[in-house]
Amino acid sequence: MITQKIVDPDYLFFQSERSKMFITGSEAVSEAIKRANVDMAIAYPITPQSESMHLVGDLYAEGYLKDYFRGENEFSVMSAVAGAAMGGVRVFTATGGPGTMRAFEMFPTWAGARLPVVCAFFTRGVNSPLTIQPDTIEMAYMLDTGIMIFHAENAQDLYDMLLKAFVIAEQPEVHIPVGVFADGFFVTHTRDEVSTAPADLKLPAYDPYSSPVPVMDMNNVPLRQMRDPFVMKSNFISYAAHASWQQEVAAAAQRARRYIDHYLGGLVESENPGADIMIVASGTAVSQGRAAIIAAAGEGIDVGLLKIKCLRPFPTEEIKALTRHCKAIIVPEFNRIGWLAREIKAVVEDNSKVVDGPRVFGGMTMPTEMILESIRRCSA
Amino acid sequence: MKSDLWQISPGFEEVMPAEYRELVDNGPFGKKLGVADMGTFKELLEEHPLCAGCGLALSLRLTLIALPNPEDTIIVGATGCSSLAFPQVSVHNIHSLFGNQNAVATGLKRALSLRFPGQVKDVVVIAGDGATCDIGLEAVVHSWFRGEKLATIMLDNEAYANTGGQESGMSRIGTVLNMAPQGKKFSKVNFPEIAKAAGCAYVAVAEPSRPKRLEQAVRRAILVAREIGPAYVQLFTPCPTNYKFKPSETLSLIKKREQEGVFQTMEYLSPEAEAYIKQIEEAKR
Numbered sequence: 001m002i003t004q005k006i007v008d009p010d011y012l013f014f015q016s017e018r019s020k021m022f023i024t025g026s027e028a029v030s031e032a033i034k035r036a037n038v039d040m041a042i043a044y045p046i047t048p049q050s051e052s053m054h055l056v057g058d059l060y061a062e063g064y065l066k067d068y069f070r071g072e073n074e075f076s077v078m079s080a081v082a083g084a085a086m087g088g089v090r091v092f093t094a095t096g097g098p099g100t101m102r103a104f105e106m107f108p109t110w111a112g113a114r115l116p117v118v119c120a121f122f123t124r125g126v127n128s129p130l131t132i133q134p135d136t137i138e139m140a141y142m143l144d145t146g147i148m149i150f151h152a153e154n155a156q157d158l159y160d161m162l163l164k165a166f167v168i169a170e171q172p173e174v175h176i177p178v179g180v181f182a183d184g185f186f187v188t189h190t191r192d193e194v195s196t197a198p199a200d201l202k203l204p205a206y207d208p209y210s211s212p213v214p215v216m217d218m219n220n221v222p223l224r225q226m227r228d229p230f231v232m233k234s235n236f237i238s239y240a241a242h243a244s245w246q247q248e249v250a251a252a253a254q255r256a257r258r259y260i261d262h263y264l265g266g267l268v269e270s271e272n273p274g275a276d277i278m279i280v281a282s283g284t285a286v287s288q289g290r291a292a293i294i295a296a297a298g299e300g301i302d303v304g305l306l307k308i309k310c311l312r313p314f315p316t317e318e319i320k321a322l323t324r325h326c327k328a329i330i331v332p333e334f335n336r337i338g339w340l341a342r343e344i345k346a347v348v349e350d351n352s353k354v355v356d357g358p359r360v361f362g363g364m365t366m367p368t369e370m371i372l373e374s375i376r377r378c379s380a
Numbered sequence: 381m382k383s384d385l386w387q388i389s390p391g392f393e394e395v396m397p398a399e400y401r402e403l404v405d406n407g408p409f410g411k412k413l414g415v416a417d418m419g420t421f422k423e424l425l426e427e428h429p430l431c432a433g434c435g436l437a438l439s440l441r442l443t444l445i446a447l448p449n450p451e452d453t454i455i456v457g458a459t460g461c462s463s464l465a466f467p468q469v470s471v472h473n474i475h476s477l478f479g480n481q482n483a484v485a486t487g488l489k490r491a492l493s494l495r496f497p498g499q500v501k502d503v504v505v506i507a508g509d510g511a512t513c514d515i516g517l518e519a520v521v522h523s524w525f526r527g528e529k530l531a532t533i534m535l536d537n538e539a540y541a542n543t544g545g546q547e548s549g550m551s552r553i554g555t556v557l558n559m560a561p562q563g564k565k566f567s568k569v570n571f572p573e574i575a576k577a578a579g580c581a582y583v584a585v586a587e588p589s590r591p592k593r594l595e596q597a598v599r600r601a602i603l604v605a606r607e608i609g610p611a612y613v614q615l616f617t618p619c620p621t622n623y624k625f626k627p628s629e630t631l632s633l634i635k636k637r638e639q640e641g642v643f644q645t646m647e648y649l650s651p652e653a654e655a656y657i658k659q660i661e662e663a664k665r
Contacts (some may be wrong), residue, residue, distance in 0.1 A: 039491070039494055040487075040490060040491065040494065042487070066494050067490050067494060069490075069526070071483065071486075071522075072483075072518055072519065072522035073518065075480065075483075075519075076480065076483035076486075076518065076519045076522065077483075079476060079477070079480035079483035079484045079487070079519065080483045080484065080486045080487035080490075081487055082476055082480075082484055082487065083456070083474070083476075083483065083484035083485060083486060083487025083488035083489075083491065084487035084488065084490060084491040085487070085491075086474060086484075086487075086488055086491075087487065087488040087489075087490075087491025087492050087495065088491060088492075088495055089491040089494055089495065091487070091491075105477055106477070106480070109476060109477060113476075208495070214472070216454050216472040216473075216474055216488060217454065217472065217492060217495065217496070217501070218381045218451065218452050218453065218454055218471060218472050218501070219381055219382075219385070219496075220385070221385060221386070222400075223385075223386050223403065223409075223470050223471065223472070224400065224403070224426075224468075224469070224470040225472055225473075226466055226467045226469070226472075226473050226474070226475065227472070227473070227474045227475070232464070
């Protein structure tokens with residue numbers, strides 16, 4: 001029998017003694033879930049996610065979780081996760097790439113149903129011919145499903161963001177899902193130093209009656225309650241119900257900002273924000289940017305960094321403020337389409353200074369030299 | 381559910397809708413009512429927006445009356461004609477998507493088992509033939525493979541009725557429907573046999589012209605699902621709108637099909653389910 005002490009989230013995150021572990025991203029998922037007081041997890045294999053949910057299965061076998069099973073495909077898994085959340089338990093799953101696409105119909109319904117599900121996404125290519133290699137293109141499709149989106153740079157981020165995601169998602173005024181994204185293989189399959197809280201501590205349990213919408217358990221009123229009401233009439237009241245609900249879900253994400261500020265230390269992080277050239281990135285592209293900044297400094301070029309940790313809600317004002325002064329914004333990305341560059345161009349005051357790229361995809365790594373070349377061109 | 385939960389707080393009686401007050405004063409919760417009591421109590425289905433003569437609406441009404449413990453029943457539905465009636469059903473119910481009902485129900489049932497150990501919480505899936513046999517097949521059959529303790533009820537009107545009368549896997553061979561302009565080219569899927577092979581401990585085919593048999597099938601399915609394993613009930617619910625017969629002929633059509641030998645009711649109980657049902661029914665006597 002596992003005995004863990006329930007502690008306040010702030011104590012677990014900020015005050016408890018930390019120890020360093022040298023672990024993979026998949027193992028960081030397991031370390032986060034071990035401390036997250038998760039009731040149930042539902043798994044389905046897909047590379048590069050599988051190992052993380054194997055490890056969560058091991059946690060179930062050890063007694064950290066009360067229920068765990070393998071579903072029949074990602075659509076069913078995400079549906080079962082929805083059912084579990086509507087039944088009032090804290091639930092976790094993970095997927096990536098084609099699994100994300102297979103399950104896609106569920107994500108807007110998670111948000112619309114105000115389910116505080118936390119799901120890890122380990123990104124990979126979704127194109128034909130078949131690939132299992134790293135690529136963040138699926139994130140472009142996920143941006144406007146209504147779920148909150150965090151993007152981890154490394155295993156440490158993954159551990160922190162997953163644990164904190166439960167606390168942020170479950171705030172009664174938020175109560176929408178969080179997707180914690182990490183770049184497949186680069187984060188999941190590499191080892192890194194991760195600072196963790198003691199394993200005998202865990203988050204407080206989820207209180208199902210803190211939900212802003214009724215739990216489907218026939219143990220709370222009203223009896224006549226459909227999740228979610230089938231408002232499918234061709235009249236103004238029906239349209240108004242849908243319109244206002246979409247806005248309410250979006251507003252819930254905005255209300256999450258203060259919790260993201262508190263727990264994640266903001267939607268963005270910046271280094272040397274006064275520089276003329278700024279690298280703006282998310283995920284492992286941030287790490288490549290850091291390496292390029294060091295290399296550029298060796299050539300006497302001053303470059304700053306803006307790391308986007310939270311993509312939904314989008315840090316519009318933060319990006320505007322931190323890039324207002326600079327002359328060039330370089331946006332390195334691990335996908336063909338440059339979805340992050342598009343997002344940034346849409347919010348900065350002068351988008352002619354956004355350098356579209358560099359970008360790699362199809363499984364390629366991004367040599368520091370590629371970013372450095374963009375920096376040199378901008379400083380010339 | 382505690383009985384005081386559905387009582388209206390003092391002072392709020394007048395602001396609650398009339399049909400809710402009726403439900404509190406004269407509803408089926410905790411009373412063990414059945415189809416023999418129809419007309420004497422407030423039913424769970426508050427009117428409905430479905431077509432005149434709808435076999436599905438009648439079957440849904442009878443199914444809701446047949447629930448052995450409505451006060452602790454949560455229903456998972458799917459998109460289709462029945463989903464138009466569910467906002468007017470007085471137990472907690474979920475519409476998630478089209479075809480994911482048994483997956484949603486799996487998560488829900490497991491969650492409720494964790495939260496209410498040792499207490500009755502019946503999770504009943506009620507969905508159409510398209511949702512069950514076609515788009516939701518994988519989720520339905522896998523919930524049975526896994527032995528999930530769910531009662532799955534198919535409202536079989538032999539077509540996608542809500543989208544305008546398209547062929548489904550449950551339509552009969554040769555039937556001309558939308559998307560089958562030359563008539564359906566393969567046979568009606570033998571879903572009860574699939575249910576048996578996939579591990580259902582209880583399987584029945586029933587229809588609404590014999591309400592007591594329908595009630596028995598639904599009740600047994602839910603009781604077996606509670607204690608033994610997955611259960612499946614297929615209700616033949618003809619659709620006058622898409623099959624173009626008079627609304628008054630719904631029940632006679634069922635009888636006609638029976639006489640022609642192209643429809644028959646059935647019941648299967650696994651030995652374990654049979655022993656369990658016998659034990660319950662003998663204890664009642």
